[in-house]
Amino acid sequence: MLPVKDIEDFAREEKKDADSVIHDFGHLKRTATGAAWFVRILGGSREDEELAYVAGLLHDIVRPNTEKVCHAEASAERTREILRNFGIGPETAERIVLVVRDHRKPAKWRDALHQSVFLADKILEQMGAYVVFRRAYYIGECFDFRDKPFRESVTKHFRRRLEKFRPEVFPARFRKLVEYQYSWVTDFFRDFHSGMNYAETLARFCYDAGRTHSMLLEECIKHYEPVSYRDREIKDEALKYIEGRKFREFEGFVRS
Numbered sequence: 001m002l003p004v005k006d007i008e009d010f011a012r013e014e015k016k017d018a019d020s021v022i023h024d025f026g027h028l029k030r031t032a033t034g035a036a037w038f039v040r041i042l043g044g045s046r047e048d049e050e051l052a053y054v055a056g057l058l059h060d061i062v063r064p065n066t067e068k069v070c071h072a073e074a075s076a077e078r079t080r081e082i083l084r085n086f087g088i089g090p091e092t093a094e095r096i097v098l099v100v101r102d103h104r105k106p107a108k109w110r111d112a113l114h115q116s117v118f119l120a121d122k123i124l125e126q127m128g129a130y131v132v133f134r135r136a137y138y139i140g141e142c143f144d145f146r147d148k149p150f151r152e153s154v155t156k157h158f159r160r161r162l163e164k165f166r167p168e169v170f171p172a173r174f175r176k177l178v179e180y181q182y183s184w185v186t187d188f189f190r191d192f193h194s195g196m197n198y199a200e201t202l203a204r205f206c207y208d209a210g211r212t213h214s215m216l217l218e219e220c221i222k223h224y225e226p227v228s229y230r231d232r233e234i235k236d237e238a239l240k241y242i243e244g245r246k247f248r249e250f251e252g253f254v255r256s
């Protein structure tokens with residue numbers, strides 16, 4: 001048994017006043033929940049569900065506000081140290097460290113645990129209605145966009161992320177879930193690109209909140225006032241996800 005509650009408290013404390021709000025404790029906790037869910041769906045053991053949860057809590061424990069350093073390597077090193085301080089034996093600790101180290105891109109997966117944080121981070125936290133808010137917020141807070149105008153930054157960042165999308169890196173049984181999640185982002189970007197008012201309004205609201213850190217991302221989603229049915233749908237879906245009310249529906253998209 002791992003001291004999960006203590007590690008959770010530690011991560012929460014560590015992320016107080018974090019540089020990057022989109023990588024705050026909320027992101028860690030949702031990734032942890034998602035990672036444990038993926039282990040269960042993939043038929044992993046209860047013990048591995050717990051390890052996945054801890055790996056999720058620590059996967060972005062080091063996360064500066066730039067893409068110019070590899071935060072996965074840095075977080076893996078820090079995870080090793082944290083787990084040692086919690087008295088966790090090296091064998092268990094190294095399994096968690098590996099998950100953290102490989103959460104950014106596809107690897108030669110050893111088992112469900114190894115893949116779990118990658119899947120949760122990419123499919124649940126970097127896709128879906130929620131990520132429309134998250135991404136616009138991130139562009140506001142990211143140092144790499146500091147000197148660039150709003151519209152150009154949003155277009156450039158969304159386009160780059162869409163170009164990087166490779167559905168084949170995910171197991172075939174999650175294809176439908178990935179498509180569902182991804183369509184929220186592509187639809188939004190299409191509307192933003194064609195100048196639709198709701199898309200501009202939503203992106204601007206989150207971008208400003210990210211830039212000023214006037215509110216956290218979750219508050220930003222809750223406070224956003226939709227201007228059309230479409231952004232109301234995006235907001236409702238994002239809220240359902242952050243409140244943990246989407247998992248049953250997600251299960252319906254997974255092929256057995």
Ligand SMILES: [Fe+2]
Pocket residue numbers: 059060071072103104121
């Ligand atoms: Fe990460």
Ligand SMILES: [Fe+2]
Pocket residue numbers: 027031059060121125
């Ligand atoms: Fe992450």
